[in-house]
Amino acid sequence: VISSGINAEYGGNGIVGAQVPVGAGIAFGHKYKGDGKVCIALYGDGAANQGQVFEAYNLAALFKVPCLFTCENNHYGMGTSDVRAAANPLYYTRGDAVPGIKMDGMNILAVREFTKAVTDWMRAGNGPVVAEVETYRYYGHSMSDPGTSYRTRDEVQEVRKTKDPITMVRSMMVEGELATEAELKELDGECRKIVDDATKFARESPELDTHEMFNTIYTDMDGSRIRGSDSMTYGIHSP
Amino acid sequence: GINAEYGDFWQDCCASRVFNTPLTEQGIIGFGIGAAAAGSTAIAEIQFADYIFPGFDQLVNEAAKYRYRSGNEYDCGRLTVRAPWGAVGHGALYHSQSPEAYFAHTPGLKIVVPRGPIQAKGLLLSCILDNNPCIFFEPKILYRLAAEEVPLGTYTIPLSQAEIVRQGTDVTMIGWGTVVHVLLEVASMAEEQLGVSCEVIDLQTIAPYDAQTIEASVKKTGKAMVVHEAPLTQGFGAEIAARLQEKCFLHLEAPVQRVAGWDTPFPYIYEPFYLPDKWRCLDTVKKLVDFM
Numbered sequence: 093v094i095s096s097g098i099n100a101e102y103g104g105n106g107i108v109g110a111q112v113p114v115g116a117g118i119a120f121g122h123k124y125k126g127d128g129k130v131c132i133a134l135y136g137d138g139a140a141n142q143g144q145v146f147e148a149y150n151l152a153a154l155f156k157v158p159c160l161f162t163c164e165n166n167h168y169g170m171g172t173s174d175v176r177a178a179a180n181p182l183y184y185t186r187g188d189a190v191p192g193i194k195m196d197g198m199n200i201l202a203v204r205e206f207t208k209a210v211t212d213w214m215r216a217g218n219g220p221v222v223a224e225v226e227t228y229r230y231y232g233h234s235m236s237d238p239g240t241s242y243r244t245r246d247e248v249q250e251v252r253k254t255k256d257p258i259t260m261v262r263s264m265m266v267e268g269e270l271a272t273e274a275e276l277k278e279l280d281g282e283c284r285k286i287v288d289d290a291t292k293f294a295r296e297s298p299e300l301d302t303h304e305m306f307n308t309i310y311t312d313m314d315g316s317r318i319r320g321s322d323s324m325t326y327g328i329h330s331p
Numbered sequence: 332g333i334n335a336e337y338g339d340f341w342q343d344c345c346a347s348r349v350f351n352t353p354l355t356e357q358g359i360i361g362f363g364i365g366a367a368a369a370g371s372t373a374i375a376e377i378q379f380a381d382y383i384f385p386g387f388d389q390l391v392n393e394a395a396k397y398r399y400r401s402g403n404e405y406d407c408g409r410l411t412v413r414a415p416w417g418a419v420g421h422g423a424l425y426h427s428q429s430p431e432a433y434f435a436h437t438p439g440l441k442i443v444v445p446r447g448p449i450q451a452k453g454l455l456l457s458c459i460l461d462n463n464p465c466i467f468f469e470p471k472i473l474y475r476l477a478a479e480e481v482p483l484g485t486y487t488i489p490l491s492q493a494e495i496v497r498q499g500t501d502v503t504m505i506g507w508g509t510v511v512h513v514l515l516e517v518a519s520m521a522e523e524q525l526g527v528s529c530e531v532i533d534l535q536t537i538a539p540y541d542a543q544t545i546e547a548s549v550k551k552t553g554k555a556m557v558v559h560e561a562p563l564t565q566g567f568g569a570e571i572a573a574r575l576q577e578k579c580f581l582h583l584e585a586p587v588q589r590v591a592g593w594d595t596p597f598p599y600i601y602e603p604f605y606l607p608d609k610w611r612c613l614d615t616v617k618k619l620v621d622f623m
Contacts, residue, residue, distance in 0.1 A: 106425025107382060108354065141353035143385065169354055177353040305593065305601040320563040320593030321607050322615055323586075327593065 094118060094133045109135060109142030112161065116148040119159035119220070130158040130211050138169020140183050149187045149222065156219035160210055161187065163224045164197065170233040171242040187222030197227035198257045201264075228255065306330060360386035360412060364394050364464070367410035372459060380414040380468055381425045387433070394464040395439030408462035413455070416444065416468035417509050418560055418606055423599035429508070429561040429592075434466055435538040435570070441465040441490060442537040446511040448479040453488030454535060461490060470508040493541040495548065499530035502619055503548040505571060506558045507534045510607065514558060517612040524613075527620055537567055545571065546578050553584035554619040558607050563591040585622035588615045 094102040094115040102118065104111060115133025122129040135145065140163045152159045163183040167174050175181045184192035195206050203225065210221050228251045232239030239248075265271045271279075306318045306327035318327040352359050356377055363375035377383045383390075390412070398406035418427045434442050441463050445451040451469060458465035496511060497518050504514045511533045518529035530548050534540055549555045555575050557568035568589040575587045590607040598605055 106423075107384075138354045141355050143355060143357050172351055172353070176351065300600065302601060302604050305595055305598055305604060309595055318594050320591055320595075321605075321611050322563070322588060322590045324618070327595075 094131060100129075104134075108139035109145055111135065112139070112142070112145045113148040113151070115161070116152040116157055116159050116220070119152065119157035120155055123155075123157050128215060130160060130214050132160045132162055132207075132211075134162045134164055136169060137163060137165040137167065137174040137181075137183060138172065138177060140165075140186065141169075141177055146186070149190050149220070152220035153187075153190045156217065158211075158214035158217075159220045160207075160214065161190070161220060161222045163222070164227055165224050166227045166229040168229060168233070168242065170237065173242070182224070184222055184224035187220075190220050190222050192222040192224065194224040194226065197225035198255045198260065200257055200261055303327065303330065356382055356385040357389055360389040361393065363410050363412065364389060364397070364407045367407040367464070368397065368405055370409070372409045373407075373411070374459065375410065375412045377412060377414040379426050379428075379471075380416040380430050381428045383412075383414055383430060386412075390434065390440065390464075390466070391437045395437045397439075397464075399439060406462070407464050410464040411455070411458045411461075411467055412465070413467045413469060415471035415474070417470045417472060418597070418602060419472045420602065421599075422471075422597070423602075424596050427560075427597040427602070429468070429559065431468060431507075431537045432561055432565060432567045435567055439464070440538065442468070443490060443535065444468045444470070444508040444537060445535070446470070446496075446508055446533050447473060447477050448481050450488060450533075450535065452481055453486050454490070456485065457487040457490050460487065465490075468508070472509055488535070491536045491539050491541055493535055493544040494533045495530060495544065496533050497529065497531040499528040499552070501528045501552055501554065502530070502616055503545065503552045503555045504529050504531045504558065504612070504616075505534055505545055505555065505568075506531070507537060508560075510558050510560060513607070513609050513612060517609050517616065520609065520613055521616045525617065525620065527616060529616065540571075542574060542578070546575065549575050549579045549587075550582045553582050554622075555579075555583070556588040556590060556612070556615050556619060558590045558612060560592050560606060562594045563589060564594050566591050585619045588619060590615050 094111050102111070102114070112133050112135055115131050119131035122131065133148075139145065149161065152161070165174060165183055169177050174183070180186060184194040186192070193206070193210070196202050206223070210223065214221060229239075230248055230252060262276055265276065266273060307330040309318065309329060313329045314331050316329045318329055320327070359375050359377065363373040366373040377386065394407050394410060398408070417429050431442050431444065434440055441458065441461060443454050443458055443465060445454045455467055458467050497515060499518065502521070504518065506514050511531065514531045518531050521527040521529050530552060532545055532548060534545070557571045559566050559568050561567065566589070568591055572587040572589055576583065590611050592605055592607065595605070
């Protein structure tokens with residue numbers, strides 16, 4: 093996943109690691125345009141071993157681009173633990189000439205303050221940073237992965253009990269008297285309603301028409317024919 | 332692997348010979364080429380064929396050209412690359428691709444696609460034993476769907492040999508992998524509904540392909556269609572169509588037809604509309620038969 097500036101999300105995709113050189117490029121674009129924006133390129137501990145990630149680090153360092161390379165280390169690349177995938181599992185050091193920093197991804201305040209500090213540092217023209225944000229994945233990697241064949245249930249429960257970030261914030265807020273349990277419960281209810289409403293909307297929305305299959309493949313090609321599925325059938329490219 | 336391809340056998344017998352790697356396709360293939368060049372039989376798995384592209388340079392510029400550029404002084408013939416391939420129902424852009432056309436364009440590589448468990452075993456063993464670098468694409472939808480009585484002993488199915496899976500006299504249908512099953516169904520439908528007798532050919536080896544078998548069939552029927560999931564433009568069907576019109580021109584009663592995926596990225600929600608399904612194929616049979 094890559095984001096830059098405020099509210100500019102470039103999304104993620106199935107080819108993990110591919111977004112990292114792109115993130116370096118986006119950061120370069122911002123530096124070139126002088127718009128003061130930075131890019132945060134996120135990838136997991138699995139993708140952290142892809143070759144193109146290291147090419148991106150090198151390019152970013154050479155051209156001093158404001159890219160925050162962030163490895164979200166949840167300790168498992170699908171079913172392979174981080175220590176089995178990397179000869180050097182200290183992912184924040186993998187940037188070599190790019191300075192690295194490790195932080196606790198389960199602490200929301202730490203993440204906020206760290207991000208502010210590092211992005212300010214990058215905006216000042218100091219070049220890229222590699223961050224390793226330590227976190228955890230409760231469920232499996234995908235619907236095909238139960239998530240229990242490569243680790244114990246006890247391990248998952250332990251993290252849930254002692255390190256869950258939302259639980260941590262709740263305790264902080266209640267102990268610091270920023271909110272009462274009742275207020276937090278109400279907040280929970282509001283969140284649940286937002287999710288339920290969104291689910292309902294999604295389920296009840298009509299299916300897209302098939303001509304939408306032919307949009308946005310190119311730009312400025314609207315009206316042109318999209319071939320397939322046989323030599324006599326065409327779709328029409330639309331915006 | 333994600334489809335439990337290796338089961339538990341590797342833990343029992345040979346953890347030093349069957350092992351996981353990090354997420355690093357270019358490295359995996361380069362590593363495999365090296366191991367093969369040093370004399371080991373190397374079988375490199377890429378989790379999904381959609382992920383093979385970081386290794387494209389290694390396959391095209393290294394593996395394919397190794398023997399040629401060294402004047403046969405060294406080679407990586409002991410390399411086989413395996414990858415799950417093709418549509419699976421919910422794979423979307425990056426878990427559904429059929430990239431055989433990119434590799435078939437590279438002399439030096441062999442590309443093989445089985446249509447089921449019996450062919451998978453025989454063809455994979457042939458690839459492993461073959462002294463050229465081979466890419467073995469496995470239709471992933473068949474991992475859980477297909478069940479056959481596979482002989483326990485060792486057997487091989489020869490490479491570069493197409494198989495006539497159903498004999499017929501009126502239309503030649505050429506496909507590989509999952510689509511062969513679609514074509515067999517269409518052949519039954521064509522017989523019932525149109526009284527048309529279709530010959531279904533499983534190409535099996537995409538490169539180098541068995542032109543003799545398909546040419547002989549098309550000279551017999553006079554009508555040909557090639558079907559594949561990959562997009563129409565520049566899919567491997569284009570090569571076959573060019574070849575057939577060149578070699579069988581005077582025998583053809585209709586232009587060679589191709590039924591394929593659309594020229595779009597493989598869509599998520601539109602998968603049923605994207606694939607060359609039995610209705611599109613049957614429609615093409617009708618077009619062929621009605622042409623004259």
